[in-house]
Amino acid sequence: MAGIKQDFIDQRLQDLNDDGVDRRGFLKCMAWAGTGLVWTMSGGIPVSRAFAKGAGKNAGTGADFSFVQISDSHIGFNKPANPDVTATLQTAINKINAMPHKPDFIIHTGDLSQLSKPSEFDTLDQALKGASPKQIYFVPGEHDMLTDNGEQYLQRYGKGTKGAGWYSFDQKGVHFVGLVNVVNLKAGGLGSLGHEQLEWLEDDLKARSASTPIVLFAHIPLWTVYPEWGWGTDDSEQALSYVKRFGSVTVLNGHIHQVMQKIEGKVSFHTAMSTAFPQPAPGTAPSAGPMKVPAEQLQRVLGITDVNYVVSGGSLAIVDSPLGSSSQPASGNGGGADMAMMATGEAAAGSASEVKIDNFAFSPGAITVKPGTQVTWINRDDIPHTVDSTQGKFKSAALDTDQKFEFKFTDPGEYPYYCRMHPKMTGSIVVQS
Numbered sequence: 105m106a107g108i109k110q111d112f113i114d115q116r117l118q119d120l121n122d123d124g125v126d127r128r129g130f131l132k133c134m135a136w137a138g139t140g141l142v143w144t145m146s147g148g149i150p151v152s153r154a155f156a157k158g159a160g161k162n163a164g165t166g167a168d169f170s171f172v173q174i175s176d177s178h179i180g181f182n183k184p185a186n187p188d189v190t191a192t193l194q195t196a197i198n199k200i201n202a203m204p205h206k207p208d209f210i211i212h213t214g215d216l217s218q219l220s221k222p223s224e225f226d227t228l229d230q231a232l233k234g235a236s237p238k239q240i241y242f243v244p245g246e247h248d249m250l251t252d253n254g255e256q257y258l259q260r261y262g263k264g265t266k267g268a269g270w271y272s273f274d275q276k277g278v279h280f281v282g283l284v285n286v287v288n289l290k291a292g293g294l295g296s297l298g299h300e301q302l303e304w305l306e307d308d309l310k311a312r313s314a315s316t317p318i319v320l321f322a323h324i325p326l327w328t329v330y331p332e333w334g335w336g337t338d339d340s341e342q343a344l345s346y347v348k349r350f351g352s353v354t355v356l357n358g359h360i361h362q363v364m365q366k367i368e369g370k371v372s373f374h375t376a377m378s379t380a381f382p383q384p385a386p387g388t389a390p391s392a393g394p395m396k397v398p399a400e401q402l403q404r405v406l407g408i409t410d411v412n413y414v415v416s417g418g419s420l421a422i423v424d425s426p427l428g429s430s431s432q433p434a435s436g437n438g439g440g441a442d443m444a445m446m447a448t449g450e451a452a453a454g455s456a457s458e459v460k461i462d463n464f465a466f467s468p469g470a471i472t473v474k475p476g477t478q479v480t481w482i483n484r485d486d487i488p489h490t491v492d493s494t495q496g497k498f499k500s501a502a503l504d505t506d507q508k509f510e511f512k513f514t515d516p517g518e519y520p521y522y523c524r525m526h527p528k529m530t531g532s533i534v535v536q537s
């Protein structure tokens with residue numbers, strides 16, 4: 105495994121118990137601390153000793169095929185958490201190109217861009233052209249669908265797909281399904297697949313035999329990682345009910361910018377690191393969002409996921425590889441992470457006409473104004489947000505850092521709104537009569 109030093113592998117091997125379960129790694133992951141861990145899976149157990157032994161030099165040899173998952177490139181992001189996301193994507197590509205076994209393809213699990221700008225997609229395309237695997241499969245993240253209902257994304261990356269960009273394909277007997285759970289998000293809710301896509305999925309899987317290994321991939325986790333931060337998908341259970349009868353199911357997601365894994369029966373869930381910037385572990389910060397770590401640690405919390413499939417075992421071996429070549433995994437909670445603390449919220453003054461967007465929240469969350477008041481929203485986060493009326497009365501473009509949206513309220517009434525990228529973010533304006 106290029107980039108993972110043998111001593112690191114050896115250290116991981118020492119952690120193995122007699123039954124082959126990497127308990128230290130497993131517990132670490134369950135403690136939401138998973139970066140720089142070597143994960144392999146065999147028969148639903150998160151380690152493969154044989155695989156790990158060979159991982160230093162010739163991982164993947166003997167595999168029937170392999171692919172690499174990259175995620176959350178956020179091309180266009182330029183805040184302190186990582187001022188050069190193109191460079192770190194390039195590092196990821198260099199790592200892929202240096203692999204001793206040539207991956208058959210790449211899966212990108214979304215948030216290709218920061219703001220869906222053509223120039224951002226161009227930069228991504230340019231970088232990915234240099235990747236040795238020529239076949240790349242995409243699914244969109246919420247950052248890729250910010251303009252024209254995702255038309256541009258579909259034109260560039262979704263040719264031949266269904267609906268908002270979902271599709272399936274087969275590779276040497278393994279059935280892959282790319283799903284889209286970032287469109288038509290409901291205020292207060294999580295990611296959503298929607299009825300049409302679920303119907304399609306049920307139909308797509310129907311004809312497959314139960315022994316077909318299935319890989320589902322989508323941007324937002326298809327399991328509930330941390331609903332308080334919107335890290336889950338409202339109707340994922342429906343989707344998972346369609347794969348219950350299969351003997352081997354692997355679910356690959358991005359969005360949360362860190363490695364997490366869960367195994368439930370025959371289904372193993374896995375999230376990938378970002379190539380752009382880390383996010384805090386659930387509940388360890390006031391909100392999700394770009395996390396600034398000391399520069400020398402950045403490459404340890406970014407990475408790629410290498411997946412090897414061996415037909416005989418019927419299982420996938422997954423290795424997460426940080427971009428940095430450090431032989432030590434990054435320490436637990438983001439290793440001296442320098443989290444910006446939440447700005448103290450303003451008192452919800454009844455007559456306020458400015459709403460600040462900070463730490464993934466509207467503040468004040470509810471305000472009362474007189475008819476004729478112009479309300480201004482201003483985004484103070486490092487991440488874009490939107491202001492969308494749940495009644496369809498107003499809708500902002502994506503607001504990048506320090507950008508504003510204004511709307512004049514004339515008629516008395518209550519106007520609930522939310523962020524269409526992060527539907528857990530809600531607020532309301534009450535116009536007095």
Ligand SMILES: [Cu+2]
Pocket residue numbers: 488489490523524525526529
């Ligand atoms: Cu938002």
